[in-house]
Amino acid sequence: MTKLFKYIKGSAIIYVILAPLMMFIEVVMDLNQPKLMSDIIDIGVANGDISYVLNVGFKMILVAMLGILGGMLCGLFSTLASMKMGKNMRQGLFDKIQSLSFSEIDKFKTSSLITRLTNDVTQVQNMVMMALRGMVRSPLICLGGIIMSLTISIKLSIIFLVVIPLIVVSVILITSKSIPFFIEMQKKIDNVNLVMRENLLGVRVIKAFVIEDKMRRRFSSANDELMDISIKAQSVTILLWPLVTLIMNLSVVAILWFGGNHVNNGSLEIGKIMAFINYLVQIMSSLNMLIMSIINFSRAKVSADRINEVLDVESSIKDREDAEKIGKFDVEFKDVYFKYNKDSEYVLKGISFKVSEGEKIGIIGPTGSGKSSLISLIPRLYDTTSGSVMIGNKDVRNLKINDLRKIIGVVLQDTTLFSGSIADNLRFGMEDATEEMMDSATKDAQAFEFITSSNEGYNREVGQRGKNLSGGQKQRVSIARTLIKNPKILILDDSSSALDMATEAKLQNSIKNRMKDATVFLIAQMISAVMDSDKIIVLDNGEIVAIGTHKELIKNCEIYRSIAISQLGEEVVLNV
Helix, strand or coil: HHHHHHHHCCHHHHHHHHHHHHHHHHHHHHHHHHHHHHHHHHHHHHHHHHHHHHHHHHHHHHHHHHHHHHHHCCCCCCHHHHHHHHHHHHHHHHHHHHHHCCHEEEEEEECHHHHHHHHHHHHHHHHHHHHHHHHHHHHHHHHHHHHHHHCCCHHHHHHHHHHHHHHHHHHHHHHHHHHHHHHHHHHHHHHHHHHHHHHHHHHHHHHHHHCCCHHHHHHHHHHHHHHHHHHHHHHHHHHHHHHHHHHHHHHHHHHHHHHHHHHHHCCCHHHHHHHHHHHHHHHHHHHHHHHHHHHHHHEEEEEEHHHHHCCCCCCCCCCCCCCCCCCCCCCEEEEEEEEECCCCCCCEEEEEEEEECCCCCEEECCCCCCCHHHHCCCCCCCCCCCEEECCCCCCCCHCHHHHHHCCEEEECCCCCCCCEHHHHHHHHCCCCCHHHHHHHHHCCCCHHHHCCCCCHHHHCHHHHHHCCHHHHHHHHHHHHHHHCCCCCCEEECCCCCCCCHHHHHHHHHHHHHHHHCCCEEEECCCCCHCCCCCCEEECCEEEEEEEHHHHHHHCCCCCHHHHHHHCCCCHHHHHC
């Protein structure tokens, strides 16, 4: 938990200091009220001195007003401090997630990361706000109330030796029982977010397969599980309230019993008994607030641990202090083996090949053969398990990540567009791109016509994940976004699968002319997309089966030939 206090910075530090000071003022004023009331009863009322009663009554009003002011300012400063801490924490957590490599991000579910950024941060934020109020007020009231009670009657104060240990033991026992439930509850919130996210993103599939009822039952099940564990957690913690109330009521009875005896003996005035009961009520009320704070703290600790779990992860992909500069743009794989984690199987085995600067390389193979995994190693989306990937005879692990990725343009298989305009999406490739640059890139990506056919043009709004564009339109905008940065190494991962053959042919021709000096990697399912490549790499089961031109592979590679026959026809292949 203390690790997260580093996010209390800037003006939040001032608010964290001011909040307890204001609460101290409120506590001092509240502790004076029973004493003043006792004086009114024992001196003013007992002696029939109305002027004394009015004078002390005025002091009580003044003390109450100061206490209210202190409490209001404490509430304001604690709220400001917690809100600013929450903002800093969310930003720090978001920045950390952005800095992690795919390997680390794969360890956390997306739904879990969303919960940690929202619900978990809110829990910690609420705990800080309550700590600056309740957890400052409660100890001060308890200590001050006990001291004031001792000044009234040491004998009656012995009651606290029984009452306070009983409450402390009750809090420890019940809190230790509730924490496991809170841990499980946060996991159930993750699960609800997971199911909800899948339903929202997959709504078209759900409707197409008419499985609304099935998905509704799935969400209902996750929702019920969250409700059940929440009820269990709250059922345990709620036991504290009646327990503390019972102890408080028994304490009041004890004070009245023993105090009444002292009054009869003439050793104690009635006003002091009233003051003592007021101090007892204040102490018990502060203990109630402390209990609530402890309950919130136990839940916030679970959330803090989940936040720190992300913050403590070190990215496996980071810059080295002696990073080298990139000079040339030829690419070489040297005996590369790769698996996604230590417990999984190798998806790439013994990959070795060299690509000269300016060459176009096609990569083809059956589904699951490792094509996307192979190209993800070039921009260091993942690092090799063994072996090395070289650019310009320099290991990519020795290059600065930003420098490396600036020279590489990647169009991934899963097309992702962001909410905003088409221009906003294109400028992800180059922030200061002019309209002429956008025209050039969209023309080469075969996207210019459909963009300019609408009245909004580049200002046309793109829905979340490009939901208001067709699959082919999204792919073409995504390709244009990459082309606009004119990368030295271009990677196209099956990025034209939604295009018809005529449009794809135009696209390939435009890319060939535009990127003639760049090194191009093209993953495709269709042989027609890669057959004019300088080299074609055939992958199967994570291994290179063959490397060669289209004609060479037709003659020498059985896997390539069978794919070609199924796509192009036997006559075309035989003519080759």
